[in-house]
Amino acid sequence: MSRYNPKDIEPKWQSAWSKSGIYDAIDFDKKRQKYIMLTEFPYPSGSGMHIGHMREYTLGDIIARQKRMLGYNVMFPMGYDAFGLPAENYAIKNKIAPQKSTEEAVNNFQSQLESMGFSFDWKRSFKTTDPDYYHWTQWLFLKFFEAGLAYQAEIAVNWCPFCKTGLSNEEVINGRHERCDNPVTKKQLKQWMMKITDYADRLIDGLDSIDFPSRIADQQINWIGRSKGVEVSFKLKNSDDNILVFTTRPDTIYGASFIVLAPEHPLVKQITTIEQRDEINSYIASAATKTDLDRQTDEKDKSGVFTGAYAINPATKAPIPIWIADYILMGYGTGAIMAVPAHDERDFAFAKAHNLDVVEVIKPAKASLLPYAGEGILTNSAKYDNLSSSDAREKISADLVKANLAQEKTNYRMRDWIFSRQRYWGEPIPIIHCDIHGAVPVNEADLPILLPEVENYEPSENGDSPLAAATDWVNTTCPKCGEPAKRETDTMPNWAGSCWYYLRYFDAKNNKEFVAKDKLDYWQNVDMYLGGMEHTTLHLLYSRFWHQFLFDQGLVPTPEPYMARRGQGIVLASDNTKMSKSKGNVVDPKEVIDSGYGADALRLAITFLAPYDQTTPWSPETLGGTYRFLQRVWTLVDEYLVNEHSGGENDEIKRAVNLMSKQVSEDLEHMSYNTAIASMMEGVNKLYKLKAKDKYSSSDWQWALETLSLLLAPFSPHISEEIWQLLGNKESVHTQKWPGFDAKWLKQDEITLAVQINGKLRGQISLAANTTQEDAEKVVLSDEKISKHLEGKEIKRVIYVPNKLLSYVVG
C-alpha cells in the first residue's frame, strides 16, 4: 500500500515530458491542426504569477491535452511580453536594469509554469524583447508607415505624470492610467499615431464571422461607437464662413437655438467679438488645464462662454448665438454642435444655466417633461410638422443634402491609436528624422534598430524619451540623402509586440521573414483564444486591427486572427474581494503546490470552483476536496494492484465507466469543466461502491481504471500518467486516444417513472424501459399511494412522456 504523494510524482513526470517532446506542435503534419492560445502572454514582473493566471492556463492546457488525444496536431505555445511599462516600472522601483529584471522574472515564471505541468511547446517560445523578434515588429511598423496608417500628429495626448508618458485612450480607465492608477492629464505632444479608425467598420463587421461571446463583441462594438448622422453647415451671420456640426437628429433642427463649439475649435479666435475676447481666452486657458477626472466631476455644471457671434439656422433662417463649452469635445465629430435644448439633456442643462431659448419641436406620444430625447411627432417645424421623427430625420437630411447644406457622415467614438511612448523599455520606432526629407523609414536591411543600452533609463519630465540622451545612437545619417539626421527617440507601446506574436509561433526562429508563407498557410490562425476580459478593448482590438491590415497587405491568409475567443472569470479572494498584494490575500500557486496539495489538485480545484467564465471566490476547502478526490483515485488503483484480480465481467462497472466517459466527453465539448470533474467524482464514488461488493474480482477493473486515467489526463496530468504506467502501460497517457463510450451499456432495462397529478409529484414507479402508456397507467392505478389522489376525481387529460413521466390532470 502506498499513499498519494504529489511530490513523488509531479517533478518526475515534468522532467520526463520535457525530454520526450510529446507536446511539440509539428509543422505540416497530416493530422488536422488546432491552435490553442492564451492571452496575454505574461509580462514578467517580479511578483510572479497568481491563481488567476493559473485558471486561464489550466483551461488552455485541458483543451490542448484533450485535443491531442482526439487526434489533432495541437499548437499550444507560450512566450513573454517583456517590453512595456509593468516590466520597466518594476525595474526602476527596484533599481535594476530592465534587461536584467526581465530575465530574472522570466526564469521565475518559467519555473512556476513548469511546476503546474502545462503542456506548452517550449521550442517555439520567445520574448518580445528579443531583437530577432522585434526586428519584425519594426518591419511591420514600416509597412503601416508605407501605407500611411502610421503617422505623426501634434495633439493633446493623455499624459500620465507618474509614468511620464503619453497614453492611448484605451489605456485610460475612468480618467486614470490603467497600469499605475494615477490621474491622467493632457499634454500637447507630437506623437506617432496609428489610423485604427480606418478599420472601424471592419472591426465591427468582422465580428460576425468569428465566435466571440456577446459580452466581448458588444464591448468592442460599444467602444468603437459607430453612429450615423449628418454634418450640417451653419453660415455665420456676418461672414461667409461656415460652422460644420455633426448631428444624429436632423429631425430636431428647427429646435436648434444655439451653437456650441469646443474651446479648442479653430474658429473660436476668429469669430469672437472684441467685447467677449477676455472672457473667452480665460475660459480656454482654464479648460486646457483640466484633467479628465476634473471634467468628469464637473459633468453636471455646464460651464461656457458666449463668443458674441451668431450663426444662421439653415432651417429657420434665424440667427442663433455661438457659445464655447468644454462639454463639447474637439476630438469627436466636428468639435461643434447645434444645441437642441428641448430634446437633449446636456443642451437643456446648458440652456438653463445660461438662460438660452428652448424650442420644443418633438411631441412625445405620452406627455413628458422637457428635455425629451425620444421619438415623437414634429411640431414648430414648418412643412415637416406632423411627421414622425424617424420620417422627418430622413426627409430633412435628404433636403439639406440636396440644398448642399449637409452631407451624410458616420462618426466613431474610437480615436486613432496614440502609438508612441516617451519611455525607454520598448521597441525603437524605426524612423529617422531628416531636415530635408522629414520622417524617413530606416532601410529594411538595417533592421533591427537595437535598443541602445543607456545609463539613465528613467523617464523625463519634459516629454522627451530617455533615448534622447543617447546622442551616439540618436545621431545618424538620412537613408535618403546621407546628410546628418536624428533617430526617432520615442518607443512603441507594450501592445505592439503582442499585436502579432501569435503568428510568430508558427516560425519563431525565422530571421529572413516575419513568418514563412507555407507555415502561415498550414497553421492559418488561432482556433481558440483564451484570456481575460481586461484585454477586450486593448490588446484584443489592437491585434485584430493589425491582422486585418496584414490581410490587406497579403501577408496573412485569413482576415481575422482569432476564430474563437473565451474569457475566463476572475478568481476573487475567499472573502469575495479582489485579490491584491496590498491586502495580502493573493493566493500563490507555488505555496499551494509546495504545501503538499500538488499541481494536480490545484488544477482540479481552480477548474471545479465554478464555470470557467464566471467570477468566483477562491476556496481552500474546494482544494481540500479535489485533493481528497485524487487520493481516492490513487487508493482505488493501489488497492487494485495489490489484490488478486481474476474473474468474470461486471456489467455495473461497464455501465458506470461508460456513463462517466460520455459525460466527461460531452462536458468538455461544451466547455463545462466543473461538471466534467463532478462526473468523474460521481464515477469514482460508484467504483468505490462496486469495489466494496466485488473486491476487484472482475476482469473489467483494469479497463475501468485505465479509462479513468485517460479521462483525468487533461485535468490532472501527473497522477494520470503515474497510474496509467502503474497499470502496466509503457507509453505516455497523453499520447493515447481519447476514450469513447459504448451506448449499449448506457441503456437501462428498468426506469423510474415520475407520476404527477395536477403538476404535483405524487409518486415514482419502477417500470421496464419503453413501457406503453396503457401498461404504465395500469401500474399507476394499482399503486395505492398514487391512486388515492385520483379517487373520486374526473381524469381530464393524461400526458405521457415515455421513460420519464406520467401526468394526470384531474378536476
Place this chain on the structure above:
RNA sequence: GCCGGAAUGGCGGAACUGGUAUACGCGCACGACUCAAAAUCGUGUUCCUUUUUGGAUUGAGGGUUCGAUUCCCUCUUCCGGCACCA
C-alpha cells in the same frame, strides 16, 4: 444614463431542446476504526410541520402551459464595461 451578465440550501455550484429542483464538492451531524485525536470509511443533510402524511421553495410580482430554474412582461439587487460621443 447606455451596453452586457447574474440572482437556486449554511457555502461554491448542478439541472441537455420546458418534464422527478438542489447533481458534485465544501461545511455540519451521527456512526465505524482508535486508549485518544487526526486521517480514512460509512450514513444523513433545502425549509416548515411531522410518526407517517402533508405543505412551501430557484431575487419579487404577473403571464403562457397539464407542467416553468428554463419561455414572455414588469420590477429589485449585485457584478463587469462605457460614459458630456452630439
